Amino acid sequence: MKELSRIREEIDGIDSQIAALYEARMQLTAEVAEYKLSVGKPVLDKAREKEKLEKVKGLVQAEENRYGVGELFEQIMALSRRRQYQMMIQHGQGNDMGFAQVDSLPFSTNKVVYQGTEGAYSQIAMKAYFGEAIDSYHVETWRDAMEAISSGQADYAVLPIENSSAGIVGENFDLLVEYDNCIVAEQTIKVEHALLGLPGSSISDITHVYSHPQALMQSVDFLDMHKDWKQKKIENTAMAAKKIVEDGQKCQAAIASTVTADIYGLEILQNNINYSDENSTRFIIVSGKKICLQEAKKVSICFEISHESGSLYHMLSHFIFNNLNMVKIESRPIKDKSFEYRFFVDMEGNLGDGAVQNALKGLQEGALYLKVLGNY
Numbered sequence: 001m002k003e004l005s006r007i008r009e010e011i012d013g014i015d016s017q018i019a020a021l022y023e024a025r026m027q028l029t030a031e032v033a034e035y036k037l038s039v040g041k042p043v044l045d046k047a048r049e050k051e052k053l054e055k056v057k058g059l060v061q062a063e064e065n066r067y068g069v070g071e072l073f074e075q076i077m078a079l080s081r082r083r084q085y086q087m088m089i090q091h092g093q094g095n096d097m098g099f100a101q102v103d104s105l106p107f108s109t110n111k112v113v114y115q116g117t118e119g120a121y122s123q124i125a126m127k128a129y130f131g132e133a134i135d136s137y138h139v140e141t142w143r144d145a146m147e148a149i150s151s152g153q154a155d156y157a158v159l160p161i162e163n164s165s166a167g168i169v170g171e172n173f174d175l176l177v178e179y180d181n182c183i184v185a186e187q188t189i190k191v192e193h194a195l196l197g198l199p200g201s202s203i204s205d206i207t208h209v210y211s212h213p214q215a216l217m218q219s220v221d222f223l224d225m226h227k228d229w230k231q232k233k234i235e236n237t238a239m240a241a242k243k244i245v246e247d248g249q250k251c252q253a254a255i256a257s258t259v260t261a262d263i264y265g266l267e268i269l270q271n272n273i274n275y276s277d278e279n280s281t282r283f284i285i286v287s288g289k290k291i292c293l294q295e296a297k298k299v300s301i302c303f304e305i306s307h308e309s310g311s312l313y314h315m316l317s318h319f320i321f322n323n324l325n326m327v328k329i330e331s332r333p334i335k336d337k338s339f340e341y342r343f344f345v346d347m348e349g350n351l352g353d354g355a356v357q358n359a360l361k362g363l364q365e366g367a368l369y370l371k372v373l374g375n376y
């Protein structure tokens with residue numbers, strides 16, 4: 001048997017050749033990019049890549065190497081494409097995916113819409129992002145808010161998308177697919193729920209508690225101590241507060257913010273009833289226009305893939321090949337298709353980056369459906 005050091009010397013020799021050949025190949029692909037720039041040809045040539053993969057797989061002798069060689073060349077070609085996209089961008093020929101870059105968020109109606117009523121967490125998030133003086137109005141449902149921006153009634157909508165303890169707000173993920181609106185910013189706020197009752201009431205009077213399902217979920221430990229209470233789901237935490245004021249019964253309580261207590265003249269029966277001290281909710285600011293801020297550093301996309309072994313793995317390889325940091329992945333069932341899923345991914349980057357453009361091209365090729373939900 002050969003000495004380990006001898007074998008490694010041979011490996012080193014081969015690796016030097018691979019590195020030199022890689023450089024020579026990249027030099028040639030840069031020449032290809034110059035040619036494509038001069039004639040306006042797109043970077044990706046799917047047919048050529050398919051043919052190449054078949055050819056290189058046919059060049060190996062051992063069957064067990066066929067898959068590996070395919071993987072290797074897929075990666076090499078992705079790297080060469082990424083370099084070509086970078087060159088295109090340097091020559092002002094990048095692909096912005098149809099998003100117009102803006103310095104600051106433009107207004108035409110001067111209005112922002114949120115779901116719920118005065119005192120809703122969405123209103124708190126809206127003020128945190130746009131400032132106290134923002135001109136706004138509220139609607140009953142998240143769908144109404146999406147509708148308002150797509151019809152041009154409002155410029156922006158503020159929608160909750162994810163809570164640190166209760167997870168995603170699934171319906172808003174689905175609405176982002178259904179409507180052609182796009183995410184332009186995000187705002188995270190700390191959520192501290194309180195139990196609110198009518199003035200003069202006390203915890204021992206309570207038999208019914210009203211709130212949004214997410215707030216009920218986030219207060220589960222507290223509610224477990226009051227198993228005899230009837231939990232009632234309502235559209236929004238602030239609407240729950242409003243309801244108990246309107247009903248005027250001391251046996252009713254609402255779970256909402258302390259801001260809501262001030263607005264509706266309710267008493268705080270117990271503060272901080274959420275089970276996590278770090279309970280916070282991330283809201284998205286959505287526009288009916290396809291715009292993104294220049295300094296945007298996160299891209300959100302969603303895609304659907306075929307129900308086959310390895311299809312998600314291949315999609316995720318586009319992040320790895322392009323050295324992109326994927327910061328979130330979620331799956332949601334596709335309506336009317338039993339046990340088929342749609343994926344939502346957030347990655348760091350800007351639509352103007354070569355790596356992002358390359359990944360999006362690759363993802364688009366591999367997906368049955370792909371949508372860029374925003375760059376913010």
Ligand SMILES: C=C(O[C@@H]1C=C(C(=O)O)C=C[C@H]1O)C(=O)O
Nearest residue numbers: 029032043044045048049077080
């Ligand atoms: C280099 C080219 O651009 C891309 C990269 C390829 C490669 O690295 O071999 C092949 C096809 C194109 O998608 C080319 O068109 O030849």
